[in-house]
Amino acid sequence: MPLAQIYIGPGRSHDEKRALIEKVTQAITDALGPLKQPVWVIVNEVPLEDWGVGGKPIRPPAG
Template sequence: MPIATINIIEGRSDEQKEKLIEKVTQAIHEAIDAPKQNVRVILNEMPKQHFGIGGESVKKMGR
């Protein structure tokens, strides 16, 4: 049972997250021939102040 864990920054719509789950599942299915019903996708959504680039939080950068 393949499990994909994806870390994303908060702010995406439910529709975008649903599409991401669908596309990642499809990619795993195609790449390793895993049955779609066996693929698990875990999205970890984090606050913007919990992710930094170049010494600043994404929140502070205004992203």
């Protein structure tokens, strides 16, 4: 079973996440062709203070 795990910052609506899941599923199906098992997509919302780039946090913790 193909599994895509996507990390995004918070604040996206249910409809935006649903559209993301649909498009990722379609992209995997387009790339791999017909599949015997369904595509799984996991969307992980991570607070921006838990992200870092280049050894530095994107946003310092609140407070």
